[in-house]
Amino acid sequence: MEERRRSPRYATGAGEFALLPVAASVQVLDISQAGVLLRSQQPVKVGTRGRLRLTVGGTPFTAEVEVRRVSQSPAESGYGYRVGVMFVGIAPEHRHVIERFTRQ
DSSP: OOOOOSSOOOOOOTTOOOOOOOOOOOEEEEEOSSEEEEEESSOOOTTOEEEEEEEETTEEEEEEEEEEEEEEOOGGGSSSEEEEEEEEEOOHHHHHHHHHHHHO
16 A cells, blocks of 8 residues: 555554543623633533633623633433633733623
8 A cells, every 4th residue: 555644653652642622612601800610511621721702792702711610500400510610811802891791
């Protein structure tokens, strides 16, 4: 069989790990200037960091977040977990979006 790779592959030692960013669809339950409470079908580890993208009051919003707490959702909700995330990196214009939204 002819080799079609442009670059050779090299074996790594046992125990090599890589983290891949995975998009997850979540429901926003509430939002404050400090963070957001989400509902997720998948469990998430406390300390996990990621980027949250949503629309707040019709305006696109993006922030870096860190998972601070995870608990099981009530059975009647249909989802598995409530995930509390804290904003750890947010552009000033996006912080203003949250400030305007929470003042309404």
